[in-house]
Amino acid sequence: MKDYPELDPINDLPEFVPEEKTPKKAEKSSKKKPKKHFFVLKVFVGLLIFTAIFGSLFSYKVLSVSKDVFVGFEGKKASVFDQLKRLILPDNKELKGQAEGRTNILLIGMGGEGHSGAMLTDTIMVASIKYDKETDQKKIALISIPRDLYVPAEDNRNHKINSLFSIGERKGENQGAITLSKSVSQVTGLPIHYFVRVDFEGFRKVVDSLGGIDVEVERSFIDEQYPTYDFGYQTVSFDKGIQTMDGEKSLQFSRSRHGIVTDEDGGFEGSDFARAARQQRVLEAVKKKAFSVETAVNPKTINELVNVLGDHVRTSIEPWEVMIMLDIARNMESGSTINKVIDNGKSGLLYSSSRGGAYVLLPRVDDFSQIQDMSENVFEVGESEEDVSIFILNGSETDGLANEAASTLKTQEYKINGFGNALTKDYENTVIYTSGDKGKRIVDALQKKFQAKLDTSGQDFSKISRNTVPEDTNIVIVLGDSAQGKLQSLEIEEK
Template identity: 35%
Template sequence: MEYRPINFLEQQTEIIKPKKPRWLIFLIIIILLFLGGCLAKNIISEKAPNDPEAYDPITLKPKKPEGFFQKMKYLVFNQDKELIGQDKDRINILLLGMGGVGHDGPFLTDTNIIVGLKPSNGQIAMISIPRDLGVAVPKQGIKKINYINSLGETKETGTGGEFARKIFSETFDLNIPYYIRVDFKAFGEIIEAVGGVTIDVENDFTDHMYPAPNNDYQTVSFVKGVQTMDGNTALKYARSRHGSGTEGSDFARARRQQKILLALKEKMLSFSTLSNPLKINNIIKSLENHITTNLEFSDIISFIKLARELNFNQITNLVFDDSETGYLKSTFGVDGAFLLIPKTGNFTEINNTISNVFSGELTAKETKTDDTPKQTLKNENIIDKIITVEIQNGTWNAGLAARLKKRLEDKGFTIELIGNSETRPQPYSGIFNLTNKKTEIENSLSQELHLPIKQQPPTNINAATGTDILILLGEDNIE
């Protein structure tokens, strides 16, 4: 062991390193925190990529990038994006179908379907809302639900879908974060893109009043049985609402629309090029003037991944109607427009049914009215009695009554009967209230048609039994 002598007489001197000022240390910390925050913002808070080319078409995951920071982003975004509602096991999407520019009532929605998804067990529900359902719109009163999209468009072009999404959410007390709105052109071209759809037509039916160009009609017919439809035929099958037999109602049309969507889904899943979301994105781009949605591409990716886990063999289909066991009843608004409203006077029961659509325990129908509804249709906004309106053509101008019927129905009126008067020609036109009570309907019809309201029809004019209001078209009528 080596011993080193210590000189106790020599003073030991401690060498002290100069201290860095504390403010410099704090400054360095602040700079590091700032830089770290900037880096975190760029890497972590950035949304999942919405560029279709950033995804692998097979795995549907973001492509592995080059570079250190890009690889860090990849590690962050390699996880699936969670859709709104997924944390609560209920995702809702609103599907809207409209005519589009060039059609009568271009922004009126013939198709109004809420699609509900339950990710935990793959359940799917399709809930069809009838176009004539009356709903409360802030500062507007009671309006038909198919008018909501159009109302939004009048406020600001391109916002109709978002406005409809909000009104649907409020009406049915349901979180609906997503919407897709398509017009007839997009509907037909999407079906053409997959090579048509296979439909099992349940009933033979003919519709003599299917809309044709120039405010005219055409006849369309369908034969019972399984058949493949192209885009144009599928559109006619989905739109027809004056068919013979049981197919002549808005509710039958809603069921046919659900069939078309399910058939389209089957074809898209089996059609290899369209199982690729990049191809879907290309279709959406090519039809960007005919499809409106608030879905980002990353949302589409998430939905397609989710679709692989859904049970498409067992879908709950719900159509609200005014049948004896249905939730709705028929009435008229103060402007004469035909409306459907809840039998209970509010939406509480309907909303409970929609909310519990996956439970298998739908709310039993009740006749009593809840005194504290979320939304109530007030009596001053509706007329409880169903008014029957008839149109008679008193001229030799063929198809005049049918064309007027279409025009009025596009405006929201319901016409029960049309035909030719027994005696022709009739010199003068008029609107005749055949009841003992005045209603707002004849006033609305008079304003729309610019025809006078008269007391009694000519003696040689006979209305059908049960007609409340008769519209007689005479030689003085200007079409």
């Protein structure tokens, strides 16, 4: 057995270094890291707390303002607590009308305090949102109703539609919007789910808060009869092209109704209808600027907009519903809105007349059925403006039928790129040929108008026509003997 040297139990023991303390440099390093991480964590938590406090204060301000802005269709005001509860935990995540496929909002613009005819509506417009459940896509259409349209009212008398708000307000606060909504629904055949009312001052301040808007002026014009704030007149003018406008200039552009076009190409700007079209372009410009990054990251702008809403806007849209609508509008492509003005032009649905010495507009037929049909199908008609080209062929023995149909459909804003004769003249019924899925809604509308058969087999258009069919044609209509009777009912709009 091997001998080992004796060890002093105290002094000769080998040094033992615990693993957790080896090496000492690691000890310093391990202490620094938690301190650094803890500092970052404190900053992060601090930012969260600041954001939460700022967000809560801002949200409370928004909700406090919305207590005045939101009035409901029955004039009932919701408490801040109720609106906050609905904003966080809404009972229904859908807007009114969404389940049926369409939501309609009445937009009301009026002079307000300090303006002549303060309670007369200067702008009456329906903003309609259509939902496609299959694709989850949304479309928006704006339908402008002229203020001189002569309509029946609840007092069993007829009035200009722009006076109904004032008549309704005599019955009680916020009754004006209810009265006007009922009339607009009667005219268009559309249920009105919500309303938004803004006065001139509010509109001007919204545009100024946004830092101005860029609006396309289609033609240069001058208006020497634009009203001043002291009930006189002034001259305003606008140059063709993209113009940056402040609140006052955009209000003048939206309200001018005595414009004289100064372009060589001509045109017309001196009517309520031209004004309605300009108002729709201004709304598009406001939407574009409101959803820009420049606006989204500017708390001062947002704060100013909230203040303007509280002072000048009233609506039946609740805050949680506003959030859904903002999301829809934000995701809409610029320029995708379908715009329609109900007018008395050659292809319009109205005609000018007088009642009691006053200028009024009346429907070309004895009721509002044509306006209702247009309002119901505005998205289908609107799609015809998206390069869906239609060529019409006469497949009957009746001369001039294709020309007649082309003229009629043009007045209804369909894009007709030509007409001619079918290869044969033995079509009893009208047949619609398509070259793909483009224009499906238009095909459906045309099929209904002509009670036509549909051929989606991809027929070569050149083999059914005596004439050259343009390459950009998407739809070919071959008119049969039955088309003549259908055209007679469609031609009412050409009176």
